[in-house]
Amino acid sequence: MAAANHYELLEVPSEASSQELRQAFRSLSKRYHPDTTDLPEAEAREAFRLLQQAYLTLSDPERRRSYDATLQAPLPPRPLRTAPKPVPVRRALSGGEWFALLLLAVAVAFSLVLGVGLAWSRGAEFLKPPSWLEAGGQTDGSSPLLVDVGSAVASDPAVQPPAAGS
Numbered sequence: 001m002a003a004a005n006h007y008e009l010l011e012v013p014s015e016a017s018s019q020e021l022r023q024a025f026r027s028l029s030k031r032y033h034p035d036t037t038d039l040p041e042a043e044a045r046e047a048f049r050l051l052q053q054a055y056l057t058l059s060d061p062e063r064r065r066s067y068d069a070t071l072q073a074p075l076p077p078r079p080l081r082t083a084p085k086p087v088p089v090r091r092a093l094s095g096g097e098w099f100a101l102l103l104l105a106v107a108v109a110f111s112l113v114l115g116v117g118l119a120w121s122r123g124a125e126f127l128k129p130p131s132w133l134e135a136g137g138q139t140d141g142s143s144p145l146l147v148d149v150g151s152a153v154a155s156d157p158a159v160q161p162p163a164a165g166s
Helices: 006-010 018-032 041-059 061-072 095-121 149-155
Strands: none
Touching: 006 018, 006 041, 018 041, 041 061
């Protein structure tokens, strides 16, 4: 009983006259009326209701014209739903974000103070020249970047490879 349109439901062509529509409705109503059919009652009621709706639409000339117009005009294709692209928004930081930044700054400051305090308590020198600067033995201020790295490595016993056989 499921039909694509009212004409197929009434089993008539789209050029059918009002007399042909009436005859088709009468013959089908006998077939689908809940009192005269062998179909289950719920199915018969639904089929008869659809049949009545189709006949009422097609029997009125004005309704039929508007219905025919909807059949002839193809429906526009529905656009595919895609996720909207996020719009970049420059916004103020929330209270929670400010709090997180404050905690991060406090943690960095505390780490710095702790590191410097521990180094000071152990007696480490803060303003000590780097070891690579003193490696060549040049502390007189003459071109500290031109140090002979080969001699520095060779003279340092901690860097020497172990002797063979030991």
